[in-house]
Amino acid sequence: MLYRRMGQTGLRLSALSFGAWVTFGGRVGRSEARELIAQAYEAGINFFDNAEVYARGEAERLMGDVIADLRLPRDAYCVSSKVLWGSVQEPRPTQQGLSRKHVTEACHQALKRLHVDHLDLYLCHRPDPETPIEETVRAMDTLIRQGKVLYWGTSEWPADAIREAHKIARAQYLHPPSVEQPQYNLLHRERLELEYAPLCAELGMGTTVWSPLASGLLTGKYLDGVPADSRFTAPGYEWMTRTLADAPERRPAQLRAFLALAGEYSCTPAQLAIAWCLGNPQVSTVLLGASRQSQLAENLQSLAVFERLQEADLRRIESVFAR
Numbered sequence: 001m002l003y004r005r006m007g008q009t010g011l012r013l014s015a016l017s018f019g020a021w022v023t024f025g026g027r028v029g030r031s032e033a034r035e036l037i038a039q040a041y042e043a044g045i046n047f048f049d050n051a052e053v054y055a056r057g058e059a060e061r062l063m064g065d066v067i068a069d070l071r072l073p074r075d076a077y078c079v080s081s082k083v084l085w086g087s088v089q090e091p092r093p094t095q096q097g098l099s100r101k102h103v104t105e106a107c108h109q110a111l112k113r114l115h116v117d118h119l120d121l122y123l124c125h126r127p128d129p130e131t132p133i134e135e136t137v138r139a140m141d142t143l144i145r146q147g148k149v150l151y152w153g154t155s156e157w158p159a160d161a162i163r164e165a166h167k168i169a170r171a172q173y174l175h176p177p178s179v180e181q182p183q184y185n186l187l188h189r190e191r192l193e194l195e196y197a198p199l200c201a202e203l204g205m206g207t208t209v210w211s212p213l214a215s216g217l218l219t220g221k222y223l224d225g226v227p228a229d230s231r232f233t234a235p236g237y238e239w240m241t242r243t244l245a246d247a248p249e250r251r252p253a254q255l256r257a258f259l260a261l262a263g264e265y266s267c268t269p270a271q272l273a274i275a276w277c278l279g280n281p282q283v284s285t286v287l288l289g290a291s292r293q294s295q296l297a298e299n300l301q302s303l304a305v306f307e308r309l310q311e312a313d314l315r316r317i318e319s320v321f322a323r
């Protein structure tokens with residue numbers, strides 16, 4: 001495994017990490033979850049990502065249970081939660097958002113579900129226009145001072161809002177956000193490369209990037225229709241099929257060219273797509289998702305592919321989708 005600093009912090013995260021979205025608490029049951037976490041940990045993964053909203057708290061409960069069951073040493077792995085949308089089906093006003101009340105209570109609930117006494121990373125899952133940024137910064141700072149959170153951050157906040165949070169924190173000697181969690185893959189590059197890149201340089205933010213395979217699209221498995229055992233058919237996630245309609249006139253040709261390119265590099269499309277993400281030095285860790293062990297085993301090999309890639313290869317790979 002390769003380890004990278006999370007921005008300018010001293011935290012060293014595995015360059016590949018593992019998340020629970022769609023899978024845990026859905027199609028992935030307890031025994032598969034246990035095997036996936038064990039497999040990830042044995043490969044050197046030290047960061048497991050989660051959120052209050054994933055399967056309405058079930059994903060955290062399952063991850064917490066299997067990590068406890070595996071008796072992973074608490075100081076050898078990091079775990080996150082994300083707050084905003086709540087963990088109940090129809091959240092009341094105080095059960096969602098980034099108010100001091102919800103940020104605090106959601107943290108306490110995540111600690112219980114994950115069976116830990118602190119969250120290594122605690123992220124605001126999106127901005128909350130109904131809460132002043134200062135209130136959220138203060139709530140996060142309090143949780144850090146109480147030892148319940150080690151690092152806090154954001155996910156898909158506008159760069160200006162992140163700058164504002166830093167300004168408030170600097171002026172009042174509070175802990176600033178130190179990590180952003182954006183989507184990043186060959187089909188979705190602008191936000192990280194244009195909007196967040198200056199933030200990483202100016203503010204020392206790290207990034208834990210998500211959906212390196214664009215939910216599986218980059219494996220090419222949706223080229224001939226939606227496989228019955230895929231996430232696009234998972235209850236509540238049918239909206240994802242809309243992503244198949246993106247650029248319908250160009251996408252299939254691009255994907256076929258990408259599959260051919262993976263063949264040239266003697267790897268699978270998934271491995272090439274993940275290796276390409278690792279090629280961006282502003283990426284602290286690439287969050288993998290997998291619904292079965294064979295996928296995780298395949299995706300872990302992307303590290304070896306990354307080691308073979310030169311700058312020119314990275315440009316060649318991304319050029320496939322620029323056409």
Ligand SMILES: NC(=O)c1ccc[n+]([C@@H]2O[C@H](COP(=O)([O-])OP(=O)(O)OC[C@H]3O[C@@H](n4cnc5c(N)ncnc54)[C@H](OP(=O)(O)O)[C@@H]3O)[C@@H](O)[C@H]2O)c1
Binds near residue numbers: 050229230
């Ligand atoms: N902050 C946020 O807003 C946010 C949003 C999304 C995700 N995330 C985090 O990022 C993590 C990763 O995102 P993601 O799950 O969307 O990542 P992804 O890598 O884009 O998609 C993973 C899915 O692709 C399929 N897959 C994976 N490897 C494959 C392979 N080798 N061959 C064929 N299919 C493969 C599997 O779905 P099938 O079951 O269909 O096979 C798997 O669950 C999440 O778990 C979550 O922790 C954060």
